[in-house]
Amino acid sequence: DGGITQSPKYLFRKEGQNVTLSCEQNLNHDAMYWYRQDPGQGLRLIYYSQIVNDFQKGDIAEGYSVSREKKESFPLTVTSAQKNPTAFYLCASSIGRQGIQPQHFGDGTRLSIL
Amino acid sequence: AQSVTQPDIHITVSEGASLELRCNYSYGATPYLFWYVQSPGQGLQLLLKYFSGDTLVQGIKGFEAEFKRSQSSFNLRKPSVHWSDAAEYFCAVGAGNAGNMLTFGGGTRLMVKP
Numbered sequence: 001d002g003g004i005t006q007s008p009k010y011l012f013r014k015e016g017q018n019v020t021l022s023c024e025q026n027l028n029h030d031a032m033y034w035y036r037q038d039p040g041q042g043l044r045l046i047y048y049s050q051i052v053n054d055f056q057k058g059d060i061a062e063g064y065s066v067s068r069e070k071k072e073s074f075p076l077t078v079t080s081a082q083k084n085p086t087a088f089y090l091c092a093s094s095i096g097r098q099g100i101q102p103q104h105f106g107d108g109t110r111l112s113i114l
Numbered sequence: 115a116q117s118v119t120q121p122d123i124h125i126t127v128s129e130g131a132s133l134e135l136r137c138n139y140s141y142g143a144t145p146y147l148f149w150y151v152q153s154p155g156q157g158l159q160l161l162l163k164y165f166s167g168d169t170l171v172q173g174i175k176g177f178e179a180e181f182k183r184s185q186s187s188f189n190l191r192k193p194s195v196h197w198s199d200a201a202e203y204f205c206a207v208g209a210g211n212a213g214n215m216l217t218f219g220g221g222t223r224l225m226v227k228p
Contacts, residue, residue: 004157031214040123042204042220043158050214090157100146100165100208103216105157 002027006091006106012114013078013085021076021109023091030096032074033103036060037088046089049074050096078111086113116141116209120219127195128227135190135222137179137205146208147188148216149179153201161203164188175199200226 004025013019025032031050035043045058049068063082068074074093078085088110092103117140127133139145146165150158162173169181179190188205205219 006157040220043218045215048215092158094214096214100214100216102148102160102163103158103214104160105150107157108155110155 004091004093004104004106006089006109008109009107011109011111013111014114016080018077018079019085019111021078021089021091021111023074023076023106024072025074025091025093025104025106026072027093027104028071029093029104030071031094031101032068033092033094034058034064034066034074034076035090035092037090037108043090046076085111087111116145116207116217118205118207118217118219120203120205120222122222123220124223124225126225126227129197130194133190133192133195133199133224135203135205135224137188137190137219138186139188139205139207140186141207141209143209144183147179147181148206148208149173149177149188149190150204150206151175151201152204152221158204161190195224195226197226197228200224 007022033048034046047066049055065077090108091106094101094103119138148163149161152158164171164181202221202223204221206216208216
C-alpha cells in the first residue's frame with residue numbers, strides 16, 4: 001500500500017544536539033511538507049518542498065533545516081538553535097500539480113527533550 | 115492571507131446524538147476546504163473536501179459538510195455519533211494564490227459519552 005512513513009515514532013534530544021526526523025513517501029507525490037503540532041495550536045508549517053532540490057520556509061522555520069535530494073524523501077533536522085523542540089511533528093505530501101490538492105499525512109514523530 | 119477559525123475547542127456529545135462542528139474561514143475568493151480527523155498519536159486522515167459544485171459534500175465514516183459562502187462557513191455534520199468518532203477534527207482552507215498550501219484551524223476535540 002502507498003503511504004507516508006515517518007520514523008522514529010518517538011525521539012529524545014539532549015541539549016545542544018541536532019536530531020533528524022525521517023519522512024519517506026511512495027505515493028509518487030511531488031510536494032512534501034513538515035508541520036509542527038502543539039496542544040491547542042493546530043498545525044504550523046515548518047518547511048515545504050514542491051519539487052526535488054527545492055524547498056521553502058514556512059511560518060516557523062527558525063531552528064529547523066530540511067533537504068530534498070530525492071522525490072521520496074524529505075528529512076527534517078531539528079537543530080540546537082530550536083530552543084523549544086518538544087512537539088509532535090507531522091510530515092505530509094500531495095500530488096503537487098497546479099491547484100490545491102489534499103495532503104496525505106504520516107503518523108508523526110513525537111520529539112521530547114531529555 | 116487566508117485563515118480558519120474553529121470556535122469550539124472541545125465538544126462532548128452522547129453516543130447516537132447528532133454532531134455539528136463549526137468552521138469559519140477568511141478568504142477573498144472561492145476557497146478549497148477540507149476536514150481532517152486525527153486520533154491520538156496518529157496523523158491526519160482526510161474526511162472530505164470541497165472544491166466546487168454541490169455545496170453539500172459527503173465524506174467517509176458517514177460525515178458530511180456544507181459550504182455556505184454567505185456565512186464563510188464549512189461545518190461538519192454527522193447524524194448519529196459513534197464512540198469511535200472521538201478524536202480531534204481539523205478544518206483547513208487552501209487558496210489558489212498560495213500554491214498548494216493549506217491553513218489549518220486550531221482543531222476541535224470531540225468526546226463521546228456512552
